[in-house]
Every structure is written in C-alpha cells, then in structure tokens.
Amino acid sequence: MKKLRRKVYMAAGYNTVSLGTGRKEFNPKKERPGLEHYIKEAGQGTLKQIGGGKNVDEGAIGNFMASRFNKQGHLAGFIPMIDEDLQYKPCIRTEGACASGALSLASGIKSVLAETADVVLSLGVEVQNSMKAIYGADVLAGAGWFKNRKSGHAFFFPGQFSDRAGAYYEKYGMEYARSGMRQWFVNAIENARLCPTAQEYENKVPDLAGLYDKMTPNGKSFVDNLNVLDCSKVSDAASAIAILSEEGLERCGIPKSEAVEVISIAQVERNITNDPPDRTELTAIKKAVKQALEMAGITKDDLATIEVHDCFSIAGILTTEALGFAKPGKGAQFVADRNTARDGKIPMNTTGGLIGWGHPTGGTGVHQAVTIWEQLTGKAGEAQIKIPKDRPYGMTINMGGDDVTVVAIVYKRGDL
Amino acid sequence: MNYDERLQNVSVLGAAGKMGSGILLLTAVEMADLSLKPENKGKTFCLNAIDVSPQGLAGLMKYLKVQVQKIAEKKTVMLREIYADRADLIENECIINEYVFDVMNIVRPVTTIESAYDSNLIFEAIVENRDLKTRLFSQINENNKNKPYFFTNTSSVPIHTLDEGAKLDGRVLGFHFYNPPAVQKLVELISLENNSAEMTEFAKAFAKNLRKIIVPSNDKAGFIGNGHFMRDALHGIHEVERLSKEMPYAEALYIINKVSQDFLVRPMGIFQLIDYVGVDVVKFIMEVMNPYLPDEDLHSDLLDKLFEMGVKGGQNSNGSQKDGILKYERGNPVAVFDPETKAYVDISGFKEKCDEKLGPLPGSWKPWKAVNFSRGKKEEMLKTIFTETNKMETLGAELAKAYNAKSNEIGNYLVSSGVAHNVEDVNTVMMTGFFHAYGPVNKYLK
Numbered sequence: 001m002k003k004l005r006r007k008v009y010m011a012a013g014y015n016t017v018s019l020g021t022g023r024k025e026f027n028p029k030k031e032r033p034g035l036e037h038y039i040k041e042a043g044q045g046t047l048k049q050i051g052g053g054k055n056v057d058e059g060a061i062g063n064f065m066a067s068r069f070n071k072q073g074h075l076a077g078f079i080p081m082i083d084e085d086l087q088y089k090p091c092i093r094t095e096g097a098c099a100s101g102a103l104s105l106a107s108g109i110k111s112v113l114a115e116t117a118d119v120v121l122s123l124g125v126e127v128q129n130s131m132k133a134i135y136g137a138d139v140l141a142g143a144g145w146f147k148n149r150k151s152g153h154a155f156f157f158p159g160q161f162s163d164r165a166g167a168y169y170e171k172y173g174m175e176y177a178r179s180g181m182r183q184w185f186v187n188a189i190e191n192a193r194l195c196p197t198a199q200e201y202e203n204k205v206p207d208l209a210g211l212y213d214k215m216t217p218n219g220k221s222f223v224d225n226l227n228v229l230d231c232s233k234v235s236d237a238a239s240a241i242a243i244l245s246e247e248g249l250e251r252c253g254i255p256k257s258e259a260v261e262v263i264s265i266a267q268v269e270r271n272i273t274n275d276p277p278d279r280t281e282l283t284a285i286k287k288a289v290k291q292a293l294e295m296a297g298i299t300k301d302d303l304a305t306i307e308v309h310d311c312f313s314i315a316g317i318l319t320t321e322a323l324g325f326a327k328p329g330k331g332a333q334f335v336a337d338r339n340t341a342r343d344g345k346i347p348m349n350t351t352g353g354l355i356g357w358g359h360p361t362g363g364t365g366v367h368q369a370v371t372i373w374e375q376l377t378g379k380a381g382e383a384q385i386k387i388p389k390d391r392p393y394g395m396t397i398n399m400g401g402d403d404v405t406v407v408a409i410v411y412k413r414g415d416l
Numbered sequence: 417m418n419y420d421e422r423l424q425n426v427s428v429l430g431a432a433g434k435m436g437s438g439i440l441l442l443t444a445v446e447m448a449d450l451s452l453k454p455e456n457k458g459k460t461f462c463l464n465a466i467d468v469s470p471q472g473l474a475g476l477m478k479y480l481k482v483q484v485q486k487i488a489e490k491k492t493v494m495l496r497e498i499y500a501d502r503a504d505l506i507e508n509e510c511i512i513n514e515y516v517f518d519v520m521n522i523v524r525p526v527t528t529i530e531s532a533y534d535s536n537l538i539f540e541a542i543v544e545n546r547d548l549k550t551r552l553f554s555q556i557n558e559n560n561k562n563k564p565y566f567f568t569n570t571s572s573v574p575i576h577t578l579d580e581g582a583k584l585d586g587r588v589l590g591f592h593f594y595n596p597p598a599v600q601k602l603v604e605l606i607s608l609e610n611n612s613a614e615m616t617e618f619a620k621a622f623a624k625n626l627r628k629i630i631v632p633s634n635d636k637a638g639f640i641g642n643g644h645f646m647r648d649a650l651h652g653i654h655e656v657e658r659l660s661k662e663m664p665y666a667e668a669l670y671i672i673n674k675v676s677q678d679f680l681v682r683p684m685g686i687f688q689l690i691d692y693v694g695v696d697v698v699k700f701i702m703e704v705m706n707p708y709l710p711d712e713d714l715h716s717d718l719l720d721k722l723f724e725m726g727v728k729g730g731q732n733s734n735g736s737q738k739d740g741i742l743k744y745e746r747g748n749p750v751a752v753f754d755p756e757t758k759a760y761v762d763i764s765g766f767k768e769k770c771d772e773k774l775g776p777l778p779g780s781w782k783p784w785k786a787v788n789f790s791r792g793k794k795e796e797m798l799k800t801i802f803t804e805t806n807k808m809e810t811l812g813a814e815l816a817k818a819y820n821a822k823s824n825e826i827g828n829y830l831v832s833s834g835v836a837h838n839v840e841d842v843n844t845v846m847m848t849g850f851f852h853a854y855g856p857v858n859k860y861l862k
Contacts, residue, residue, distance in 0.1 A: 134489050138507040150506045154492040220493065 003295055004264065008112045009244045009414050010105075011259035012252075013370030014045025018199040018237040018358025020129055028129065035070050035127050036078065038238035038363075042123055043082030046240040050119065050252040053085030056242075057117035062094045062104030062124035063362035064400075068139045069128045079121070086121070097143035098311060099400030100124065101239070101365025102407035106267055108243035118248035124366035125238035133234060140361070143401040145272050153223060158231055160402045161312040162223035167279035168314060169225060172329045180332025181313035182212045185229050185355060187341045188310065192352025194383035199233045199358035230313040232354035239366040241373065249414075256414030260373045263393065263410040264295035270404050280329075282315070284406045285397060286322040292395065292408035300324050303346060303410075304387045305375050307368035309399040310353045316340075319397060320348075342385055350375060351383045365398035365407065372396055376413045392416050417536060419621055420450050422565070424461050427532035429552060430542035431465035431525070432472025434731075435569050438597030439539050440465050440476065440523070441483050442626050448519040452498050463522045464531040473525040483598065484519045488512040533559045539591070541569040544700050546577060553582035565615050567591040571642045572704040575606050575635045586610030589619060592639060593628075594849040595693075602848040603628040604639050631844050636835040637708035640845040642701055643830050644823075644856060645689075646714055649698060651822045652676055652686035653716050655815070666752040666761040667770050669741070672815070673749065674770075678777055679816035681801060683784045683851045688749060690719075691729030691740035699723050721755050775810025788853040798853065802860035820861040827856035 016038050019026050026032075039061070047053055059079035067073045076091040094103035101124030108120035128136055134154065141149050141156035153159025168177050186208045192198035205211050215227040222228065244252065249259060268288040277283060293299060300323055308323075310316035317331040325346060326334035334340070340348040351357045351371050354364060372394040374380040376387060387394075394411045426443055430436040444463050451461040467473050488495060492508050495515050499505045505514055524531065529552065532538055538556060540549060553566055566588040568578060575590045582588070590606025603623050607616055623630050633639040638646055652672050659668035673685030690698050699719040706714045722728075722741065729740025737744045743751035743760045751760035780800045782790075787797045805813050827843070830836045836845075843855020854860065 132489060134492050134508050134512070138509055141507070146506075150503070154496050154508055222493075 003297075004113060004262065006113050006115070007246050008109050008262040009246070009249055009256070009259040010241050010262060010369055010373055010411070011244060011249070011254045011414075012046045012049035013239070013241040013373045014042050014049075015197045015239045015367055015370050016041045016045075016237050017197045018233065018235045018360060020199050020233050020235045020358060022199045022201075022203060022233065024202055026129075032129065032236065033127075035066055035072060035075075035125060036081065038125050038127060038236065039075075039078045039123060040082055042125070042238035042240040043079070043121060046121060046242055047083050050242050050254065053083030053121075055248075055252050056086060056089065056119050056121045058089060058108070058111050058120045059086060059091035060094060060104040060107040060111075060120060060122050061091070062100035062102070062122075062365055064095060064097055064100045064126055065139050065142060065361070066125075066127070068142070069126070069130050069136070075125070079123070082121075095362070096405035096407075097400030098309070098359070098361045099365055099398045099405040099407055100362035101367065102369075102396065102398035102409070103267075103365070103405070105241075105243065105365060105369055105409065106265060106407055109262055109265055112243055112245045112248070115245075118245040119252060120243040121240060122243050122366060123238060123240045124360070124363035126360035126362040127236040128234055128361065129236050136234060143404075147273070155223060157402075158223045158226055158312070161314055162217075162225040164276075164279045164318070165225040165230075165312070165314040168317070168332075171280055172332065177314075177317070177332045180317050180335040181230055182209055183336045183338065184310065184313040184316045184340070185212050187335075187338075188349060188352050188356035191342055191350050191383065192356030195351035195357060195381070197237075198352045198356055199235055200352055200356045226312060226314070229355075232311045232359035235358035235360040237358055237360035237363050237367070239363050239370050241366055241369050258377055259414035260376050260394070260411040261414045263298075263412055264292045265410075266291035266295065266406075266408045268406045268408075270406075272401060272404050276403055280318070282318045282322045282399075282403045284403045285309075285319055285399060285408075288406040288408040289323055289395075289397065292410050296393070296410040298393055298410070300346075302391050303393045303395050304391045305347045305350055305372070305385060305394050307371050307394075307396045308348050308353065309364070309397055310349060310355055311359060311399070313355065315399070316348070316353070316355075342383075347385050350380065350385050365396070368396040368398055369409070369411075372411050376411060387413075419618060420453075420456060422536045422618060423447050423450055423622075424459060425535045425562075426462075426537045426539065427464040427466055427535040427556075428539040428541065429466050429529075429532070430540065432467035432469050432476045433541055435593060435595060435597060436467065436539075436541035437476050437479055438595075439541055439569065439593060441480055441598050443539065444480065444519050444523050445484065445487055446622070446625055447522050448515070451522065452518065461522050462524060462534075464535065465523050465525045466527070466529060466531060467525075468527060470527055473527070477520070477523070477525060480520060480523065481516060484516045485512065488515040529555065530559075532556045532564075534562070535560065536562050536564050538564050538566045539569065540566065544570060544572055544697070544704055546573045546581075546704065549573065550578055550581035553578060553584060553588065557582055557584055557587075563587065565589075565618065567619065569593055572638050572701040574637050574708055576608055579608060579610070586612065587615065589615065590633070590635070590639065591619060591623075592633075592641070594641070600849060601627070601629045602845060603630050604633045604641060604845065604849075605630050606633050606635050606639055608635060629844070629848055631841045631848075632837060633841070633845075634835050634837075636833065637705040638701070638835070640830055640836050640842055641849050642705065643835050644826050644842065644846060645693075645850070646698070646702055646705060647826045647829075648823055648856075649686055649690055650702075650714065650716060651819065651826075653718055655819070657718070664761075664766075665756065666754050667766050669752050670763055670766065671770050671774060671811075673742070674774065675812055675815040676819055678781070678783070679774075679805065679812050680819060681782075681784050681787055681798065681853055683788075685749075687741045691737060691742055691744075692731070694728055694730035695719055695722050695740050696728045696730070718755070722753070725755060725758060727753050727755075774812035774815075775808065777812070778804035778808065780804055784853055788851070794853060798860055806862050817861050820858070823856040824858065
C-alpha cells in the first residue's frame with residue numbers, strides 16, 4: 001500500500017496515572033487498583049470527549065500478559081464494561097509483547113480503512129506491580145523465545161539489552177556510550193517532571209547526571225552493562241484514544257484541529273527465533289521507520305517530535321541511529337549533545353517516555369499516540385513543545401520484544 | 417576435617433528460640449550453598465534443629481520458608497548459575513522454589529538430643545543456664561565420636577566454665593550473635609587459650625561466609641555487649657532511684673528514658689531497651705555475670721521486684737513489644753509501671769510537666785534515625801547537636817552529660833579490665849550490635 005486509501009484520524013486521548021515506584025501514592029504492601037479500574041478510567045476518559053459509547057463502532061484493547069500478571073485472559077470482554085452502549089459491539093484484544101498497544105491502534109486503523117468502522121475505541125493496558133520484579137522478569141521474558149529463557153539472565157530483557165549495550169561499548173567505547181545513555185536518562189526525568197500522570201513526575205533529585213554516574217552497572221546484583229536508571233519503569237496504567245474516519249469526526253463533533261491525521265503506518269515482524277543480526281543495530285525499527293516515512297512521503301527532517309521505545313536507554317540511542325539522525329556509533333554523541341532534549345534539534349519522548357513516564361507494557365503504544373496527539377494539537381500542558389510550521393509531523397515507534405514486532409506511525413494535525 | 421566436611425552435619429540446640437531460629441536460618445543457607453557446589457554433589461548435608469518445643473519447631477519451619485524465599489529472591493542471578501545444569505528449571509520462580517526446597521531439605525526438626533551425636537558442630541542457643549549448658553555439652557561430647565566443635569551463643573556465661581564443666585578440652589568457643597541474627601551484622605568471638613588454631617580459623621571463615629563483622633572479646637562475664645549494656649542499664653536505674661527522692665517514680669523513669677533516648681540520640685531509651693530484651697533476661701544475665709565480678713555488685717532490686725510481679729517485657733511472636741517497665745501502643749511507650757501501686761501510670765498525665773523540667777532539646781537536634789542514616793553527615797550532625805548540649809545547663813542536658821560520662825567510663829573499664837582489646841572494639845560492638853549512632857567512648861559530650 002503506497003498510501004492510506006482513506007483518511008484516518010485520532011482524537012480524544014486519555015492517560016491514567018502511571019503507578020509504580022516513584023509515585024507517592026504507590027505502596028507495594030497495600031491493595032491497588034486492578035485491570036478493571038484502569039480500563040474503565042482510560043476508556044471513559046476518551047468516551048467523555050467523543051459523546052459516549054453510542055458513537056463507537058468497535059473496540060480494540062492491547063495487552064501483553066494480564067494472563068500471568070493478573071491471571072486474567074479474554075480482555076476484549078472488559079471493553080463493554082466501560083460503557084453500556086458498548087455492549088454487543090465487536091471488540092478485539094491484540095498482543096505483540098510491548099507493542100501490543102500499537103497493534104490495538106493498527107487494528108483500529110485497519111477497521112477504519114476497511115470501512116467496517118468509523119469510530120474505534122483503542123485502548124492499551126498493563127497492571128504489572130502484582131508481583132515482585134524477580135517474578136515479573138519471568139513474565140516479561142515471554143516477549144522473547146522461550147527456548148532462550150534457560151540460557152538467559154534472571155532479568156531476561158535487561159539481560160538482552162545489556163548484551164546490546166555491551167556490544168556497543170565494545171565497538172565504540174563504554175564511557176562514550178554511557179555519556180549518551182546518561183543524557184537520555186536525564187532528558188527522560190526532566191520531561192516526566194512536566195507531566196502530572198508520569199511515574200517520575202515527583203522526582204526531585206537535584207543532580208540526575210551525578211546520580212547516574214554513581215550507579216555503576218553491577219553484574220552480580222543486576223546485569224553487566226546497565227544500571228536500573230537505564231531501564232524503563234514497572235508500571236500499572238492504561239491509555240485510550242479514538243480512531244476515526246472523517247464521518248466519525250463529524251459524528252463525534254470533533255473539529256479536525258482537535259485531531260491528528262494518521263499519515264502512514266508501518267508494521268514489521270522479525271523472526272523471534274533468530275538472534276538480532278547485529279546487536280548494535282535495531283533492524284526491524286530501521287525497516288519500519290523507512291516504510292512509514294516513505295508512505296508519508298516525508299523525511300526524518302520533517303518530524304517535529306518522536307515518541308521512541310526506550311525500554312532501555314541503549315534502545316533510545318540505537319533508535320536515533322535507526323532513524324538516520326546519527327550514523328552507526330554516533331547516536332550516543334547525538335544524544336549527549338542534547339539533540340533529543342525538549343529544546344533540541346528533534347525532541348523525543350517529551351513526557352518522559354518509558355523511562356520517565358512509565359512502561360505499562362501493553363499500554364505503551366497507545367500512550368505514545370496520546371502524547372503525539374497532545375503535542376500536535378497543543379494539549380500537552382506544561383510539557384508542550386513548539387511545533388514548527390515547516391516540520392508539522394510527529395511519529396511513534398512502538399517495539400515488542402528485542403526488535404521483533406515494530407509499529408511506526410506518522411501523524412500530522414488534522415486541519416493542516 | 418575441612419570447612420565443607422565440618423558443615424556436613426550440624427546441630428543447633430534451642431533452634432526454635434529467638435536467637436536459635438536466626439542461627440539456624442543462616443547455617444541452613446550456608447550449608448545448602450555448600451551442598452550445591454559441584455564438588456559436593458552426592459554428599460548429604462544435615463542440620464538438626466533441636467528444641468524441646470514441637471510447637472516452636474513447627475513455627476520455625478514456617479519462618480524458615482518465608483526467610484529462605486526472600487534470600488533466594490535476592491540472589492536469583494547467582495542461583496541461575498548454580499542450577500545451570502538443571503534443564504527442568506527454567507524460570508526464576510522454578511529456580512527460587514527449588515532452592516527453598518534444597519535449604520529446607522537439609523533441616524531436620526527434632527525434639528531429641530541424640531540427633532546431635534553425629535554432628536561435627538554444635539551451636540548452642542538455649543536459655544542462659546550454665547548448668548544446663550554444661551550438662552547438654554557433656555552428654556553430647558560423651559556420645560559423639562566426631563570430637564565436635566561447640567559454639568555457644570551465650571552472652572554472659574564465661575566460656576571456660578563450660579569447657580571445664582563438660583570436659584571439652586578446648587573444643588568450645590563463644591560465637592555470640594546479636595538479635596536478630598539474620599539481620600545484625602555483629603558476632604562477638606570469644607576464644608579460649610586452649611582453642612585449637614584450626615577451630616578459631618573455622619569460626620572466622622564461617623562468620624565471614626555469613627557476612628558478619630567479628631569483634632574479638634575476652635572470656636570475661638558479659639563480654640563486651642552485655643558488659644556495657646548491663647552497667648549502662650544499672651546506671652539508668654540508679655538515676656531513677658536518685659530522682660525519685662524529689663519526684664514521683666513514674667516521672668523519674670520517664671525522664672531518664674527520655675534523656676537516654678532523645679538527649680543522647682540513641683535508638684531507644686534505656687528502659688525500652690530493657691523491655692525489648694526482657695526484664696527477666698536482663699535480670700538473669702546480671703545474675704550469671706555477678707559471681708565473676710568480685711569488685712562490683714551487678715544487681716538491681718527494682719528488676720527483682722518487677723520480675724516477681726510478672727512485669728517482664730520481651731516480644732510477642734509477631735515481633736511486637738510486650739508491656740514491661742513501660743506500656744506500649746504501636747511500639748511507643750504510653751505509660752510507666754509503678755511497683756508501689758502495681759499499676760501503669762499514663763505518661764500523658766505528666767509529660768508536659770516533665771518535658772518542661774528537662775528543658776528543650778538542642779535547636780539542631782534530630783532523632784536517632786535521621787542522624788544514624790544521614791549518609792556521611794552523621795559525624796557533623798552529632799558534633800553540632802552535642803556542642804549545643806554542652807553549652808546548655810538544663811536538667812536534660814546535665815543528665816545527658818552525666819549519662820554519657822558513665823557510658824564512657826564503662827567503655828574504658830571494659831578495656832582496662834581486659835574484656836575488650838581496645839576502645840574501637842567496644843565502640844564497634846555498641847554501634848553494630850546495639851545500633852548506637854556513636855560509640856560509648858567518645859568526646860562529644862563533656
């Protein structure tokens with residue numbers, strides 16, 4: 001498909017708080033809200049902006065592992081719980097590990113393109129503080145090939161990306177690489193401090209870079225090449241957004257200026273049973289980005305902001321290279337030079353990303369879309385960045401597993 | 417017999433007790449780790465948890481399971497390597513469960529002493545009764561062909577009396593954990609002159625593997641920890657008796673408890689500490705120590721009286737504080753037991769009056785917790801607080817200065833009387849075993 005055969009929009013985004021360590025209200029010893037609470041809050045948050053469930057034709061919910069985190073499968077069945085007008089409407093649950101959220105977006109976009117729906121309620125949710133991190137690591141390892149689990153690290157995914165970081169250190173130097181990773185972390189927290197729903201919103205550490213430098217990676221207690229600040233958060237949260245056709249916008253009474261148009265979407269799958277061809281490269285992301293930009297008929301230089309999948313700081317660095325902003329090995333420099341900071345050349349993850357805002361695995365893809373919608377329509381509050389007129393585009397890149405499932409989407413404000 | 421062989425068969429006497437259960441946990445984990453080493457494959461490791469109470473042993477096994485699971489969760493990275501050849505153990509959860517099983521599988525909870533006849537090492541953590549300890553050691557020694565090492569956790573009985581009484585030929589030493597053993601980093605190691613070098617080396621290696629800090633102490637009743645605590649407590653009691661001539665007993669006790677906690681920036685007041693350890697235990701330790709101290713009288717009529725009235729303190733099985741000299745609500749003292757009226761007197765009725773009498777705390781004052789965990793600023797904070805206290809002439813400041821002077825004196829006495837090798841060891845014991853923010857031998861208060 002060279003371009004979308006019908007106009008598709010997104011509007012009425014909503015994020016719950018990302019709950020977990022860092023939030024004052026989080027107490028692992030006390031009972032916390034469950035899946036139902038998050039799905040309901042996010043769903044109703046979006047429905048309120050589009051005239052209620054009666055205007056919705058279809059529901060889609062992205063979720064990775066509620067079956068293990070919460071012993072709950074069959075999540076599509078929770079969509080009619082959000083609003084009684086959703087009862088008996090078609091609903092679907094999507095799963096692609098940490099890209100489950102973006103697959104929910106893709107499912108909605110495809111329904112609108114297929115003209116089987118004009119308004120789709122797309123959600124993403126994960127409630128993962130239901131167990132200690134050491135057991136959560138088992139659950140999240142399901143995003144890799146189970147046959148590799150035995151030889152993998154206790155913290156399986158941090159282990160995978162520690163290996164990527166290790167390969168990058170070996171090729172380009174550890175201190176150099178960590179200067180970029182450190183800045184990635186600093187940006188994430190500084191951005192999260194501007195977003196009230198972010199997990200690190202209340203972070204008051206005065207010297208973030210100093211804190212980062214103090215925490216040398218220690219393979220005895222964690223992984224060899226990353227410290228915990230290099231990692232995304234363990235989060236409970238949900239996000240929701242409406243995916244609409246032009247008719248859908250009209251039905252819901254949403255002006256195009258309040259919506260973003262989906263200019264292109266690329267969905268890429270890499271064989272999960274193969275190791276990455278090169279640990280210093282994110283090949284699936286590279287492919288998805290290329291396809292999405294080509295379909296949109298733009299280049300990376302037309303983008304005003306990007307939400308990238310920084311499950312680990314090294315993934316952030318490698319994504320700047322996959323996007324073509326930096327040549328192989330130069331991504332760390334690009335980030336260290338503050339090019340991806342909110343006032344930099346290409347602001348990334350303006351509300352904190354996975355490291356600062358939080359990473360409710362199956363919800364992240366939808367959260368990224370909500371952030372881009374907020375930024376392009378001027379609804380980002382204190383986190384708002386300036387969107388240059390000559391660079392009106394935004395992009396989301398959601399990744400599942402170790403560069404296995406990738407969805408890249410390009411957006412622009414609906415009336416431009 | 418090398419280190420691993422020595423630990424192949426061990427018995428803990430009094431395993432269901434407060435100290436015994438902690439010692440059992442640490443030993444079980446150390447033994448399981450040895451059993452999982454490739455060179456020990458196929459060897460059986462056995463840890464007898466011996467106690468007179470079947471009910472206590474049932475509780476012990478539950479405690480063990482919970483604690484071992486926590487330990488396993490913290491060292492899963494290492495456990496994955498240990499179980500690398502077990503194809504059936506894939507996820508962390510399976511590996512953690514297997515480790516918990518492997519540790520529990522070493523432990524044999526029993527009520528019969530005969531199980532100790534095959535052991536190479538005997539840990540003793542029973543009540544502070546010298547005759548009973550001697551009798552058990554003697555019985556095991558006569559029936560055990562392995563010439564086992566006897567490690568006693570006594571905090572007050574001179575070790576040489578056990579050696580002589582049970583005819584152990586120097587195969588006994590003091591290995592004194594602090595409560596709770598699984599958490600407290602300190603072990604007081606009390607060696608005898610006729611201990612073999614091999615036994616002392618083993619004790620040191622064992623403590624090191626348990627990640628404990630060893631402070632050597634000489635074989636004088638009470639050693640360093642109780643040597644200081646008992647005398648410090650007696651000073652507190654004497655101060656209450658002195659002040660009681662001018663004010664009601666309950667108020668005097670409240671004042672000294674507050675001075676020894678707040679004005680001295682300690683984790684708890686002296687009477688709360690006595691309750692924590694147990695009035696009965698403190699009285700008992702003093703009784704055990706006293707005969708070996710010809711020049712002093714380590715004894716308190718007040719404690720005897722309280723003990724007779726059933727005022728004992730100590731802890732409930734869930735770790736909460738039982739009422740004793742003080743009455744507690746959510747761990748905080750709310751009333752003082754008055755032996756005259758045999759009733760608790762509410763602190764709220766006289767608190768304001770007493771606080772006024774004591775005078776204010778220094779302006780720079782911070783509670784013990786804030787000072788002790790202030791990461792690198794502790795020294796400076798203590799200096800500031802106590803410099804200010806030194807300039808104050810209030811009752812609170814004067815009592816604090818006198819209290820600290822006595823604590824200093826006790827610390828120095830422990831060295832001059834040959835209990836401790838030096839003041840640093842005294843300070844280490846009080847700081848690691850009693851969580852004091854600073855040692856008794858200090859120059860803060862004048």
